Amino acid sequence: MLTIHHLGISQSDRIIWLCEELGIDYVLQKYDRDPATGAAPAVYKALTPFGTAPVIAHDALVLGESGAIIEYIIHRLGGGRLALPPSDAAYPDYLFWLHFANSSLMSALMVEMIIPAIEPANPDIAEALRGRGNRAFALVEQRLSEAPYFAGDEFTAADIIMAFPLTTMRLFVPREIAAYPKLKAYLAKIAGRPAFKRALAVGDPGLKPVID
Incomplete structure (x- = not known):
């Protein structure tokens, strides 16, 4: 049995959504953030050596890291669905966005969280x-002007991993996206997916999707 250790309003939302898409x-083991x-909480941090969300347990295996978990679930439990094979012409795009999400976009947004502390002395x-972050969002807008989904014509795990920094992460790092009309349209389309709605209702009931 697969257990998703879900930290509220976190990147573990991705894993719930992935499982809902794949059926x-x-x-679901839910954990609340420290209110202060x-x-x-300490019990969540103790699940894996690095101590961050998401975390899954599958039989005797405990695994962290969004990308690793997504790959594991797709290939061990999902029959390869929502991934593209190396033979697919869109495979390079799939790989790029699957890794861009956390390697470049999320890291840029995490850095933005500390900018107010350093800006007065180091403008x-x-x-x-x-x-x-500005370059990352510009690149996202460009891609979505070229294709309906990040990997091309079809919805894949690249869209699932990219959604968090483009939506919920903006609760932590506010960013206006009026200047990105293709992104706004894409997020509205993503938020309309039945599996996305189910995942939100299960993982963070009452949380309004950050799509505007």
């Missing part, structure tokens, strides 16, 4: 750091 049965600090550094 994979799972047990917003951090994960040039702050501006350079902010520029990484």
Whole structure:
């Protein structure tokens, strides 16, 4: 049996959504953030050596890291669905966005969280750091002007992993997206997927999708 250790309003939303899209049965173990600090509780941090969300348990295996979990579930439990094979012409695009989500976009947004602390003394550094996020969102807009989904014509796991930094992460790092009309249309389309709605209702009931 697959258990998803779900930290509220976190990247583990992706894993619930993935399982809903694939129709994979799972047990959801929910954890609340510390009300004072917003951090994960100690019991959650103890699940894996690095101590961050998401985390799954499958039989005797305990696994962290969004990308690793997505790949594991798709190939061990999902029959390869929502991934593209190397023979597919869109495979390079699939790989790029699957890894861009956390390697570049999420890291840029995490850095933006500390910009207010360094900006008064280091405005040039702050501006350079902010520029990484701006370039990332510009690249997203460009891609969505070329194709309906990140890997091309079909919805894949690349869309699932990209959604969190483009939506829920903006609760932590506010960003206006009026200047990105293709992104706004894409997020509205994603939020309309039945599996997305089910995942939100299960993982974070009452949370309004951040799509505007």
